[in-house]
Amino acid sequence: MSDAKDIKGNRLDPWLDNYAARAHGLRASETRSLFAVAARPEVVSLAGGMPNLKDLPLDALADATATMLRKDGGRALQYGNGQGLPALREKIPEIMALEGIDADPEDVIITTGSQQAVDIITELFIDPGDVILAEAPTYVGSLSIFATYQAEVQQVTIDADGVIPEALEERIVQLEREGRRIKFFYCLPNFHNPAGVTLSEERRPQVIDICRRHHILIVEDNPYGLLGFEGQTYTALKTLAPNDVVYLGSFSKIFAPGYRVGWAVAPAAVREKMKLASEAAILCPSSMSQYSIAMYLDGFDWRQQITDFRAMYRGRRDAMISALEEFMPECTWNVPDGGFYVWVGLPDGLDAKDMLPRAVTNLVAYVSGTAFYAGGRSGRDHMRLSFCYPEPVEIREGVRRLSEVISRDLEL
Numbered sequence: 165m166s167d168a169k170d171i172k173g174n175r176l177d178p179w180l181d182n183y184a185a186r187a188h189g190l191r192a193s194e195t196r197s198l199f200a201v202a203a204r205p206e207v208v209s210l211a212g213g214m215p216n217l218k219d220l221p222l223d224a225l226a227d228a229t230a231t232m233l234r235k236d237g238g239r240a241l242q243y244g245n246g247q248g249l250p251a252l253r254e255k256i257p258e259i260m261a262l263e264g265i266d267a268d269p270e271d272v273i274i275t276t277g278s279q280q281a282v283d284i285i286t287e288l289f290i291d292p293g294d295v296i297l298a299e300a301p302t303y304v305g306s307l308s309i310f311a312t313y314q315a316e317v318q319q320v321t322i323d324a325d326g327v328i329p330e331a332l333e334e335r336i337v338q339l340e341r342e343g344r345r346i347k348f349f350y351c352l353p354n355f356h357n358p359a360g361v362t363l364s365e366e367r368r369p370q371v372i373d374i375c376r377r378h379h380i381l382i383v384e385d386n387p388y389g390l391l392g393f394e395g396q397t398y399t400a401l402k403t404l405a406p407n408d409v410v411y412l413g414s415f416s417k418i419f420a421p422g423y424r425v426g427w428a429v430a431p432a433a434v435r436e437k438m439k440l441a442s443e444a445a446i447l448c449p450s451s452m453s454q455y456s457i458a459m460y461l462d463g464f465d466w467r468q469q470i471t472d473f474r475a476m477y478r479g480r481r482d483a484m485i486s487a488l489e490e491f492m493p494e495c496t497w498n499v500p501d502g503g504f505y506v507w508v509g510l511p512d513g514l515d516a517k518d519m520l521p522r523a524v525t526n527l528v529a530y531v532s533g534t535a536f537y538a539g540g541r542s543g544r545d546h547m548r549l550s551f552c553y554p555e556p557v558e559i560r561e562g563v564r565r566l567s568e569v570i571s572r573d574l575e576l
C-alpha cells in the first residue's frame with residue numbers, strides 16, 4: 165500500500181496505519197490491472213483467461229431459468245445450506261466421473277468458484293510464515309490469496325511433463341532441514357495455467373508418494389481437466405490418494421464463470437472445517453446460482469456442450485500456434501493439448517514486463533511471466549498468451565502485432 169499524499173500533504177488514505185498486516189500483502193494482480201486497457205475494442209487481448217461463451221444457448225437458458233424460478237423461486241431466492249444445494253452436490257460426481265474420479269456427494273462442498281475454495285483452504289491451513297509449495301510458474305489468483313495469508317510460497321520447477329518429482333522432494337527435504345512448516349502442495353496437474361503443460365501419468369504416483377512420505381496435503385486445482393482437445397483425460401491425484409488430496413473443480417470453464425460456482429471434494433474432516441469456514445465468510449453459496457446450474461445439468465446436454473467447447477478451443481489453439489510459427493520464430497513455446505494458454509519464452513535479453521506498455525501501444529496485450537511467480541521474482545523472460553477468447557483471425561493479428569514489438573525490442 166502506498167503512503168500517497170495530496171498536494172496539501174494530506175494522506176490520501178487516512179486509515180493506512182490501521183490496516184492489518186495481511187492487508188499490506190494485497191496487490192492488484194498484473195492481470196486484473198490490465199483488464200481495463202485490454203477491454204478497449206481496438207486491443208487484441210491475449211491476456212485474460214476469459215472463457216468464450218458465444219456458443220452458449222442463451223435463449224434456452226433464459227426460458228429454463230424463468231421456468232425454474234416459477235417452480236423453485238421460493239428456495240432459489242432464499243438462504244441455503246452452507247455445504248451447498250444437495251441436488252447439485254448429487255450431480256457433481258457425474259461430472260467427475262468423466263475423469264474417472266469416484267466422489268461421494270457427502271464429501272462435496274460447493275464454493276463461490278474454485279477461487280473461494282483456495283481461499284478457505286489457505287485460511288484453514290496457513291499461519292503467517294508457513295510454507296506452501298507450488299509449481300514455478302503457478303496460477304496468479306492463488307498467489308494473491310497466499311500473499312494475503314502471509315504464506316511463504318516456495319515454487320518448484322516444472323518441465324513439459326509438469327512438476328519434476330526430484331526437484332519437489334529436494335526442496336521439501338531442504339525446507340524440513342531448515343525446520344520450516346510445509347502445509348500443502350498446490351498443484352495444477354492438467355493444462356496448466358500459465359504453462360499449458362500436463363503432469364505425466366508416470367509422475368503422478370511419484371508426486372503422491374513424495375507428499376505422503378513427508379505428510380504434505382495436496383491441493384489439486386483442476387478447472388481445465390475436461391478441456392483436453394482430443395477428449396483425453398488423466399488420472400486425478402484424487403483418484404490415486406483420496407485421503408491426501410483436496411480436489412477443486414469449477415463450472416467456470418465447462419459452463420459459465422458468471423454463476424461463480426465451483427466445488428471441492430475433501431477428506432471428511434477437512435470438508436467439515438471448510439464448511440465452517442465458508443459459512444463464517446459467506447453463510448452459503450448463492451442459491452440462485454446453484455439452482456440455475458442444477459437446472460442446466462438436468463435439462464441441457466452439458467456433455468455435448470463440453471465437447472463443443474473443446475472443439476472451439478482446439479481451433480483457437482491451432483490459430484495461435486500457426487501464428488507463432490509464422491511470426492515469432494525467435495521465440496520458444498509449448499503446444500498445449502488442452503486448456504487456454506501458451507507459455508512463450510522470449511529471445512535472450514528481452515523483458516516481458518518492460519515490454520508490455522509498448523505492446524499495449526501496439527494494440528496487443530498479454531500477461532508478463534512475472535505475474536506467475538511469488539513476489540514477481542522470476543518470469544521476465546516469459547509471457548502467457550491466452551487463446552480462449554479472441555476469434556482465430558484476431559489471434560493471428562494479435563501475434564503479428566506482438567512480433568512487431570519483439571522485433572523492435574530486439575533492435576534496441
Ligand code: PMP
Pocket residue numbers: 213276277278279280303305352357385387413414415416421425426
Ligand atoms: N484455478 C485456476 C488454475 C484458474 O485458472 C482459475 C480461473 N482462471 C481459478 C482457479 C478460479 O476459477 P473460478 O473461481 O472461476 O472457479
